[in-house]
Amino acid sequence: MNLRYRSAAGRWVLLATVLGSSLAFIDATVVNIALPAIGRELDSDAAGLQWTVNGYALSLAALILLGGSLGDRYGRKRIFLLGVGWFAAASLLCGLAPNVELLIAARVLQGVGGALLTPGALAILEASFAREDRSKAIGAWSGLGGIGGALGPFLGGWLVEAGSWRLIFLINVPIAALVLWVAARHVPESRNPAAARRIDLAGVLTGALGLAGLTYGFTAWPMRGVAxxxxxxxxxxxVLGLVAFVLVERSIAEPTVPLVIFRNRAFAGANLVTLLAYAANGGIFFLFVVNLQVVAGYSPLAAGLAMLPVTVLMLLLSARSGALAQRIGPRIPMTAGPVVCAAALLLMSRIGPGAAYPTDVLPAVILFGLGLTLLVAPLTATAMGALEDAYAGIASGVNNAVARAAGLLAVAILPLAAGLGNGSLTEATQLQPVYRNAMLICGALMAVGGVLAFLTIPNRLAEHVPPQSFCDPCAPPAQPRKVALRA
Known part of the structure; x- marks a missing residue:
């Protein structure tokens, strides 16, 4: 079934995948605005607040590759629905947590649900739409999903100010119910007939162990000391876990991540840019709204509203950005986007006590929104379009895993690299210099990402011959061609 972007069936599929993805995107950012309130109510230190963010990010990053491969094997719609239901149940536990330890545990469970639903959403789009409509559909998904992420701070600020931080989790339950209803009725099933027959448990465990070890080590460093x-x-x-992951993936017959896919220059380049850009984004969304509240004196709602221009710009321009990249090629937008973001971060680094929104905050936010709009849709389309259609689940899983791991490690490492030491994220005098240094580091990451995009992303992606069918489970099995190793 090859849907058209503007068809009624295509709109239902887009709605279900956008709403489902938004659950994970929003929870990756919405908790940041509530960190001061969570810290006060649950009497949590800086490490507890970092783990409230990283507990979710860790399980999401560690298991998202497994989520993609399970979708390829058992059906992307089926795993997507399972992930949405799991996410809703874990969100309920988050909203009822009586202390920070149980909140962190519930956030870890929430990340498992996100790992099941996130790669499925993008793989469903890639498999469902006709090739000529995919960039537009992915552009719309990127824009609307990015809106979900950008709306997180606004929604969180309103809920924290109007009621309680617990509402930021409880609101996921009715949204998830709507997603389940729409997806069950309107999303076609798709799978990869050539998917691995066995689950790569060794790869999943070594990858999770590597991420967990690095995250815990960098988070504990400020309090315990490097020695x-x-x-x-x-x-x-x-380190040993990540080395073991690479060795396992090289040696087994059916790996979660076939390392041969990284011989494709466009795919490897897109994921390198993703690593740098999303590490920067992880630091920005972690510290920006906290800085506005703690240092600049904004209310939770005002701090959340500060990012609203990013939402508006992505809503208006992301689909157009995807169409532009399809017309002129992805290299120019993927080079310009991170550079524009880097300029915005120089402006953001100057936001301090008494910052006025119209003159000190808004110009930086608008510039940052324009940079993200240029970058996100072409980046996603390149990561998904560089490989054969049969590898949509793997491509989605790898790109999402890279993005989530980048954000996870940024939250763990950035406060340390920016000079927090054993200080507090809720004390203005301690946070202000840390925030400034962190924004400059994030700007450097974006700038390097732009340079890498120029060096590694081609003007045009190679054309791939699509398989016979992805969406009709009753159709004859598709016989995917070998992975295209050269862009």
Missing amino acids: DPVVLGSLAVG
């Missing part, structure tokens, strides 16, 4: 055995041991476990 502490726990810190050194955790970092060593993280």
